[in-house]
Amino acid sequence: MDALVTKAAQNLLLILVGAAALWITVATDEYLNYVKPGFRPLLVAAAVALIALGAAGVRRDWTDGTGHDAARTDADHAGTDDGHDHGHGPRVAWLLCLPALAIFLIAPPALGSFTASRDGARSAAPPPPPAEGFGALKQAPSGAPTEMTLGEYIGRSFEAQIGDPARLRGAPVKLTGFATPRAKGGWHLTRLRMSCCAGDAIPLRVVVHGAKSPPTGSWVQVVGTWRPPSSGAVATGVHELSAMSVHPIKKPRNAYEG
Amino acid sequence: MRDGPTARVADHDEALPPPGWGRSGSTATPGARALWIFAAIAMLLVVGRLWVAPAIAAESLDAWATIFVAICVQALPFLVFGVTLSAAITAFVPPSFFNRVLPRRPAAAVPAAAVAGAVLPGCECASVPVAGGLMARGVAPAAALTFLLAAPAINPVVLVATAVAFPRDPEMVLGRFLASIVVAVLAGWLWLRFGKGEWLRIPRPATDGIGRWERFRQAMRHDIMHAGGFLVVGGLAAATINVIVPANWVSGVAGIPWLSVLTLAVLAVLMSICSEADAFVAASLTQFSPTAKLAFLVVGPMVDLKLIALQAGIFGPRFAVRFVPLTFVLAVAVSALVGWMLW
Numbered sequence: 001m002d003a004l005v006t007k008a009a010q011n012l013l014l015i016l017v018g019a020a021a022l023w024i025t026v027a028t029d030e031y032l033n034y035v036k037p038g039f040r041p042l043l044v045a046a047a048v049a050l051i052a053l054g055a056a057g058v059r060r061d062w063t064d065g066t067g068h069d070a071a072r073t074d075a076d077h078a079g080t081d082d083g084h085d086h087g088h089g090p091r092v093a094w095l096l097c098l099p100a101l102a103i104f105l106i107a108p109p110a111l112g113s114f115t116a117s118r119d120g121a122r123s124a125a126p127p128p129p130p131a132e133g134f135g136a137l138k139q140a141p142s143g144a145p146t147e148m149t150l151g152e153y154i155g156r157s158f159e160a161q162i163g164d165p166a167r168l169r170g171a172p173v174k175l176t177g178f179a180t181p182r183a184k185g186g187w188h189l190t191r192l193r194m195s196c197c198a199g200d201a202i203p204l205r206v207v208v209h210g211a212k213s214p215p216t217g218s219w220v221q222v223v224g225t226w227r228p229p230s231s232g233a234v235a236t237g238v239h240e241l242s243a244m245s246v247h248p249i250k251k252p253r254n255a256y257e258g
Numbered sequence: 259m260r261d262g263p264t265a266r267v268a269d270h271d272e273a274l275p276p277p278g279w280g281r282s283g284s285t286a287t288p289g290a291r292a293l294w295i296f297a298a299i300a301m302l303l304v305v306g307r308l309w310v311a312p313a314i315a316a317e318s319l320d321a322w323a324t325i326f327v328a329i330c331v332q333a334l335p336f337l338v339f340g341v342t343l344s345a346a347i348t349a350f351v352p353p354s355f356f357n358r359v360l361p362r363r364p365a366a367a368v369p370a371a372a373v374a375g376a377v378l379p380g381c382e383c384a385s386v387p388v389a390g391g392l393m394a395r396g397v398a399p400a401a402a403l404t405f406l407l408a409a410p411a412i413n414p415v416v417l418v419a420t421a422v423a424f425p426r427d428p429e430m431v432l433g434r435f436l437a438s439i440v441v442a443v444l445a446g447w448l449w450l451r452f453g454k455g456e457w458l459r460i461p462r463p464a465t466d467g468i469g470r471w472e473r474f475r476q477a478m479r480h481d482i483m484h485a486g487g488f489l490v491v492g493g494l495a496a497a498t499i500n501v502i503v504p505a506n507w508v509s510g511v512a513g514i515p516w517l518s519v520l521t522l523a524v525l526a527v528l529m530s531i532c533s534e535a536d537a538f539v540a541a542s543l544t545q546f547s548p549t550a551k552l553a554f555l556v557v558g559p560m561v562d563l564k565l566i567a568l569q570a571g572i573f574g575p576r577f578a579v580r581f582v583p584l585t586f587v588l589a590v591a592v593s594a595l596v597g598w599m600l601w
Binding site for chain 2: 014033042049056060106110
C-alpha cells in the first residue's frame with residue numbers, strides 16, 4: 001500500500017509544483033521577484049506540463065483501478081530506484097514541497113537594501129555600455145527631466161567622466177531606486193540588476209548629494225543633474241548626482257532593473 | 259521489521275549488482291545519506307546563523323528565501339524541458355537511431371557527442387536528465403557524459419550570452435568554447451578508460467510491454483521526482499552560501515593569479531548560477547584576470563552544487579563522488595592552459 005500512496009503523492013507533488021508556478025505567473029506578478037519578465041512564458045509552459053503530467057497520472061490511477069499499474073511500476077523500478085527506498089518513490093522528492101510551500105506561505109519579497117548593503121565588493125563594475133555608445137541625450141522640449149535607469153545613468157556618467165562631460169552636464173534626469181546609507185557624504189540611490197534570477201542580483205548605486213536621505217530601503221524618484229567628479233576627468237567608479245527633488249514612490253511592479 | 263542480522267543480509271543480497279553493463283542497483287545508502295546530511299547542514303547553517311546571531315534581522319531570512327525560490331523557479335522550465343526531452347528519447351527514439359548517428363567505437367563517439375552538445379539549447383539542469391535518457395537508450399556512458407558536460411557550455415544560447423556580456427573580449431567566447439569542449443572530451447575518454455560500470459546507475463531500463471505514451475509519462479515522472487528533489491537540495495545549499503559568505507572575502511584574493519583562478523572556480527561551484535546567466539556574473543567580477551573569469555565560465559556549467567545534487571540523484575552518489583572531482587580538476591587545468599595561450 002505504501003507504494004500506492006507514494007505514487008498518488010507523486011502526482012499530487014507534480015500538481016502542487018505546477019500550481020505554485022502558475023500562481024506566481026498567472027494569478028500574481030510574484031515571479032518578478034525571482035526572475036526576469038521574459039521568463040513568464042517558459043514558466044507557464046513548464047507549469048502546464050507539470051499539471052498535465054500529474055493529472056494524467058491521477059486519471060490513469062483512477063481509470064485503471066490501482067492494481068496492475070502500480071505493480072508494474074514497482075517491478076520496472078526495483079533495480080533503479082535508490083537501494084534504501086524499499087519500493088517507495090525517492091524520499092528526496094518530498095523536498096519539491098519546499099519551494100511550493102515557500103511561495104505560498106512566505107511569498108519571499110524582491111531583494112532589497114539587505115542584499116545591496118552586504119554585496120559591496122561586487123558593485124564596482126560599470127555595466128558595459130552599448131558598443132556604439134549611448135548617443136545624445138534626448139531632452140524633452142519643456143525642459144522636463146529625462147527618465148532613465150540607473151544602469152543607463154551610470155553608463156552615461158562613465159562616458160562623461162572619460163570623454164565629453166558636456167553631453168551630460170546640466171541635463172536634468174529622473175532616476176528611480178531605493179535609498180541605502182553611504183559612509184561618507186550623501187546617500188546611495190540603489191537598485192538591483194539581475195541577469196537571470198535573483199541569485200545573481202548585483203546592486204547599481206548612484207551617490208545623491210544635496211538632499212536629506214530618505215529612510216533606508218524606501219523607494220524614491222530623484223530628479224537631479226550629473227555631478228562631475230571633483231578629481232577631474234578620470235573614471236572614478238563612483239557616479240554622483242546633485243538632487244533637485246526627491247519624491248517617495250510606491251515600490252515598482254518590477255523591483256529589479258533588467 | 260528489522261529483526262537481526264538476517265534481515266540485513268537479505269537486504270544486501272537484493273542489492274547486489276544485476277548482470278549487465280553499467281547497471282547497478284548496489285546499495286546507495288551511504289552516499290544518499292551523505293546527501294541528506296548535506297541538505298541538513300545547509301538548513302542548519304541557515305537556522306543556526308539566524309538563531310545564533312540576533313544582530314541579523316529577519317531581512318536575511320527573506321533574502322535567503324527569495325534566492326532559494328529564485329534558483330528553483332529559474333531552473334524549473336529548463337528541468338521540465340530536459341526531462342521531457344529525456345523521456346521522449348527513452349520512449350520514442352529507437353536504440354538503433356543512436357547506433358546509426360554515433361560512431362560505433364566509444365572512443366570516436368565521445369568527440370561526436372561533444373559536438374552534438376552544441377545543439378541542445380539549454381542549461382545544465384536540462385542536460386543531466388537528457389544524458390541519462392541517452393544512456394538508457396544504449397549510448398555509451400562515456401559519450402553521454404561528454405554530452406552532459408559539453409551541452410550547457412557550448413550551445414548557441416550560452417555563447418551568445420557570453421558574447422553580449424563581454425562585448426570587448428571576443429576571445430572569451432572562443433576560450434569558453436575551446437576549453438569546455440576539450441574538458442568534455444578528455445573527461446569522456448578518461449571515463450572510458452578508467453570508469454567502472456558498477457559506479458554508474460543508469461537511470462532506467464527500457465520498459466517493454468506498455469504503450470509508448472505510458473512509458474513517456476512514467477519516465478518523465480520518475481525523472482522529475484529524482485532530479486527535482488535534488489535540485490531543491492542544490493538550491494538550498496546555493497542560497498545559503500549566497501547569504502552567508504561575505505562578498506569581501508572574494509575581492510581579497512583577486513590579486514594573486516593562481517589563487518584567483520582557483521577562487522573563481524570554487525565560486526562557480528558554490529554560486530550554482532545557470533550557464534545562461536553566468537557570463538554576466540563573470541563580467542561583473544572586474545577585479546579578476548580574464549583567465550580566472552574563463553575558469554569561472556568553464557567550471558560553472560560542469561560542476562556546481564545543484565549539478566552535483568542532480569548527478570547524484572540521476573546517476574547515483576557513487577558516480578558523483580568520482581566524476582565531480584575529475585571534471586573539476588580537468589576544467590581548472592584546461593582553462594588555465596587556454597587562458598595562458600589566449601592572454
